Structure formats: C-alpha cells, structure tokens
Amino acid sequence: xxxxxxxxxxxxxxxRALLIAAVDARIGGVMVFGDRGTGKSTAVRALAGLLPPIDxxxxxxxxxxxxxxxxxxxxxxxxxxxxxxxxxGALDLERALGAGVKAFEPGLLARANGGFxxxxxxxxxxxxxxxxxxxxxxxxxxxVEREGLSVRHPARFVLVxxxxxxxxxxxxxxxxxxxLSVEVRTPGDLKQRVEILKRCDAFERDPQxxxxxxxxxxxxxxxxxxxxxxxxPMVTISDAVLTYASRLCMTVGADGxxxxxxxxxxxxxxxxxDGADMVTTGHVAAVAPxxxxxxxxxxxxxxxxxxxxxxxxxxxxxx
Numbered sequence: 001x002x003x004x005x006x007x008x009x010x011x012x013x014x015x016r017a018l019l020i021a022a023v024d025a026r027i028g029g030v031m032v033f034g035d036r037g038t039g040k041s042t043a044v045r046a047l048a049g050l051l052p053p054i055d056x057x058x059x060x061x062x063x064x065x066x067x068x069x070x071x072x073x074x075x076x077x078x079x080x081x082x083x084x085x086x087x088x089g090a091l092d093l094e095r096a097l098g099a100g101v102k103a104f105e106p107g108l109l110a111r112a113n114g115g116f117x118x119x120x121x122x123x124x125x126x127x128x129x130x131x132x133x134x135x136x137x138x139x140x141x142x143x144v145e146r147e148g149l150s151v152r153h154p155a156r157f158v159l160v161x162x163x164x165x166x167x168x169x170x171x172x173x174x175x176x177x178x179x180l181s182v183e184v185r186t187p188g189d190l191k192q193r194v195e196i197l198k199r200c201d202a203f204e205r206d207p208q209x210x211x212x213x214x215x216x217x218x219x220x221x222x223x224x225x226x227x228x229x230x231x232x233p234m235v236t237i238s239d240a241v242l243t244y245a246s247r248l249c250m251t252v253g254a255d256g257x258x259x260x261x262x263x264x265x266x267x268x269x270x271x272x273x274d275g276a277d278m279v280t281t282g283h284v285a286a287v288a289p290x291x292x293x294x295x296x297x298x299x300x301x302x303x304x305x306x307x308x309x310x311x312x313x314x315x316x317x318x319x
Contacts, residue, residue, distance in 0.1 A: 001207045002049030003042050006217035009196045010187055011039055016270070017180045017290050018047050019221075021158045023228040024269040028179030028262060029137055029159030031122070031170070031294065038184045040162040041120055048075040048116045050218055051225070061110035061153060074115030074157070076108050078133075080124055087129060088136075091147045104151045109133075109142045112157040122161030123170045130170070133159060134177045172294075176255075179262045180287075181294035183307070228272040235271050237264060237279040244281045244317070248288060251313045252296055259295040266291050285314050 008015060017030045032040045053070035060074055078087065089107030108117065117133070119125060136142050142155040161178065163170065175181065187193050203210045242264065249260045267283040276283070293306035 001211060002046045003203055004211055004214035004218055005043065005046035005050045006221050007199055007203075007210070007214045008039055008043055008046065009199065010189075010192055011043065011184050013182045013290060014040070014043055014184050016286075017182045018043060018160070019225060019228075019273055020180065020266050020269045020287070021160075022047060022051065022225050023272055024232060024265055025156065025158050027265055027269065028177065029134070029161065031175065031178040031181040032160065032162040032184060033165050033181065034162075034184030035186045036164055038186055040184060041118060044116060044118050044160045044162075045075060048073050050222055052222065054114055059114040061106035061113065074112050076112040076115070076117050076157075078108055078117060078119045078125075080121055082108065082129070084129065084132065085146070087132065088142055089144045089146075089151065091149055102147070102149055104144065104149055106153075107142075107144075109136055109155045109157075110153055113153070113155050115157055117157045117159050119159075119161045121163050121167065123163035123165070123168045127171060127174065130161075130174050134174065138177075175294045176258060178294065180266060180290040182290050183293075224273055227275065228269065231275070232269060232272040235268050235277060235279060237268055241267075241279050241281055241284060245284050248284070248310075248313060248317060249292065251317070252292060252310055254292050254295045255297070256295075259292050263288060263291040285318075288314060 005015070014032055017032075021027050021030050034040065049072075051073045053072055056067040056069050056071045059071050085107065087107050087109060089110055090105050092103040092105035117137075119133070122130060136155050137157065137159040140154060140156040142153055144151045144153075159178075161170075169175075187196065199210075245263045245267070246260060249263065254260065263284060264279075266287040267279045270283045270287055271277075271279045274283070289307050289310050292310055296306045296309065
C-alpha cells in the first residue's frame with residue numbers, strides 16, 4: 001500500500017511538478033534533485049497509487065493477446081546497473097533454447113507503458129541508458145532489434161528521475177531533455193519535521209486506517225487531475241502570454257526552444273489543474289523555475305543559482 005499523496009508534508013514544488021506531468025505526459029518527464037530521504041520516491045509511488053485503474057489493454061507490454069478489465073497504473077523502478085537488454089527487452093532465451101521459438105522478452109520500458117518509470121540516482125546511471133530512456137519517453141515507442149527479432153511496441157510513460165547532485169551531476173545535454181526539474185531540501189522547519197514523523201509513524205502502525213483518513217483528500221486530488229486532463233485541450237494561451245514566456249526565456253539566456261515549449265505546456269497544464277480557461281502570466285511565472293533552471297548556462301560573473309536568476313528576471317519583467 002502506498003503512502004497517500006495528499007498526506008505528504010511540504011515539498012510543494014515537487015508535488016506540483018508531478019501533478020503537471022500527470023495531466024500532460026508530453027511535458028517530458030520530471031527530474032528531482034535533492035537530499036536523500038526527502039520523500040522523492042514516496043511521492044512518485046504515491047501519485048501512481050492515487051491514479052485510477054486503467055484499461056488492461058493500455059497497460060504494460062501489448063503482445064496482441066486479448067486483455068480485459070482494469071489494472072493498477074504501472075509503476076516500474078529502474079535499478080542502477082540494469083543492462084540495455086533488461087531496459088529495452090531482448091530475445092527470450094528460455095523459449096529459444098527450449099522450444100526453438102524466437103520470442104520477445106519485454107523489458108522495463110514495456111512494463112512501464114501507461115504508467116511511471118522511476119529511476120533513483122539517475123545521475124549515476126550510464127549516459128547511454130539515460131539517453132535511450134529519454135529518446136523512448138519522447139517518442140512513446142520502443143524499437144527492439146535483437147538476434148533477428150524486430151519488435152516495435154508502445155512505451156508511453158511518465159519518466160521521473162531523482163538524484164543527489166553531490167554524488168555526481170547529470171550531463172547538461174541529458175538534463176536539458178527532462179521537461180521539468182525540481183529541487184527538494186531537508187525541511188528546516190521544526191513543526192514540519194515533527195508532523196512528518198507523526199504521519200510516517202501513523203502509516204507504519206496502521207496503513208489501512210491512515211489511508212482511510214486521507215481518502216477524502218485523495219479523492220479531491222484525483223478529481224483535480226481528472227478535470228485537468230479533460231480541460232487541457234480547451235485551455236487557450238494568448239499571444240501576449242506567449243510573448244511574456246519568450247521574453248523571459250530570452251532574458252535568462254535559455255538555449256534553444258526546448259525550455260520555451262516546456263514552459264508553454266507546463267503553464268497550460270497548471271491552468272487546467274487550476275480550472276482556468278486561459279493561461280495567465282501568473283501560471284507562466286509559477287512554472288518558470290522548474291521549466292528553465294536546468295537549462296541555464298552557469299554565469300561566469302554571476303555566482304547566484306539558476307533559480308535566483310529566474311526569479312530576478314521575473315521581478316524585472318513584472319516591474
């Protein structure tokens with residue numbers, strides 16, 4: 001049983017980024033950097049557990065066999081040291097040797113279809129695996145060619161990576177391809193820390209009872225996601241707001257247009273979550289740090305962090 005998403009104390013930016021990704025999977029995944037033991041994996045697992053069951057025919061690997069009914073949203077943990085074959089899939093050696101049949105053994109990408117693929121310590125994963133994951137996440141399709149086999153299958157999932165920058169940084173080229181990047185820190189507020197302890201203790205003692213006590217809040221969050229998904233195609237964004245977003249990207253010096261596109265998609269998803277018909281500059285400003293901070297070059301003459309630079313530019317534009 002997962003810890004209730006609504007019962008997670010603090011870490012508001014991380015929760016907001018995950019909700020945005022749940023509304024629009026085209027955001028391109030979420031990167032969560034921060035201290036160990038701050039609830040990163042708990043939050044992702046909780047969100048997957050919160051979402052309603054999906055059609056079995058849309059979850060996991062589809063091999064053409066009829067599948068009926070509903071299943072839980074897939075949540076797949078990708079371990080460090082996973083080989084490329086285990087990630088993308090390979091020839092089923094047992095069937096090949098036992099029955100002489102060439103068959104496909106689905107990999108982790110296939111199992112995550114329709115759900116979440118979570119990678120803890122993604123910054124320690126080999127670059128070529130991260131590259132491969134990002135390619136598949138962007139295309140929504142996995143092509144496997146092994147020992148005479150050629151299999152193409154859907155692989156649509158929300159990619160969430162987490163890591164501690166003190167243990168190794170992700171290459172900027174790879175980091176740039178994550179849609180959103182959020183930072184989590186160990187809570188510094190005494191009351192908040194005590195509240196976290198109390199909720200963790202209550203969950204460990206009685207998971208069922210604790211989950212029941214948060215059922216109402218969970219239903220509310222679930223409705224918010226469902227409404228957001230439904231409203232997303234109807235949410236409009238004016239030329240004035242697009243101009244504001246582009247001006248922001250130009251002023252902070254974001255390379256390319258990937259950040260700008262993410263800013264547009266994320267602000268639209270946030271507006272949908274808020275129940276708004278139109279994206280406002282307020283929505284753009286709210287998602288700007290998570291959409292842009294990992295895409296800025298480090299200033300030679302500016303030792304302030306990316307987040308501070310973005311916030312400074314937002315204030316300048318608003319003045």
